[in-house]
Amino acid sequence: MLALASLSGESDAEWARAGAAHADLAFLGGVAVDDASREAARQLVARGREEFLPEDPIAFVDRQLTALDDAPIRAGVNVRSATLDPIRAVAARCAAHDAVIEINAHCRQDELCAVGCGERLLRDTDRLADYVAAASETGATVSVKVRAEVAGVDLPATARRLDDAGADIVHVDAMDSEPRVADVAAVTDAAVLANNGVRDRATAWEYLAYGADGVSVGRPSDDPAVLQRVARAVDDWTRRDTGERGAFG
Ligand SMILES: Cc1cc2nc3c(=O)[nH]c(=O)nc-3n(C[C@H](O)[C@H](O)[C@H](O)COP(=O)(O)O)c2cc1C
Secondary structure: OEEEOOOOOOEOHHHHHHOOOOOOEEEEEEEEOOHHHHHHHHHHHHOOOOOEOOOOHHHHHHHHHHHOOOOOOEEEEEEEOOOOHHHHHHHHHHHHOOOEEEEEOOOOOHHHHHOOOHHHHHHOHHHHHHHHHHHHHOOOEEEEEEEOOOOOOOHHHHHHHHHHHOOOEEEEEOOOOOOHHHHHHHHOOOEEEEEOOOOOHHHHHHHHHOOOOEEEEOOOOOOHHHHHHHHHHHHHHHHHHHOOOOOOO
């Protein structure tokens, strides 16, 4: 599986369609969906970052997913929230569109962490597990985006906890610690999507050899040459894995 990873302010339905020739899944957003995370996003914009800040974030998600209902790529939505209710609301919209809700336990900007979302959720696994369980109860496919290299966070233990709470996908930004993907894949039944620096066959295969079920591309997700290269690498890996005759058969 090849996914496109969220780039705030950029990853909308148009971006997803542009990558549909090569990718299977596109995570729109991140979208800040409650008052506290929206205030944090406003502060990020004030210091020059791109953010989605629609008037009504839930309606925005619904419009974006509707725009992709007939697209040849599955949609996901990466959400930031300091509170549970908007997670449930977005998950219900995702379930209705057969889209994936991705809970953002990844963004590390101070403004987001200060209000208790993004990477901060990795230190509050009870609340993160509650988000996952509530989202899962709506019938939506649930992904959680996590990050390696967060001091004091035991990522495999977190992944197990998320698995128990009902997560279907653990999306791991490995940072510069690629082998952490193997540690997570070893302990979870959820699909593992590996991220960071995936640009070509070598970088994709490294993660797949660690046991990832798929990889995602963030910064060059608008570069068809990179996406084509990575998509071919993933296809070749799958054929090789299943013993089918392909380029490496
Ligand atoms: C400008 C920018 C905005 C991003 N916004 C988000 C976001 O909103 N949510 C999220 O989970 N990750 C976000 N990310 C992280 C990317 O999805 C990805 O994890 C990271 O860039 C590493 O993957 P890459 O090496 O393929 O770019 C952002 C990254 C960048 C550079």
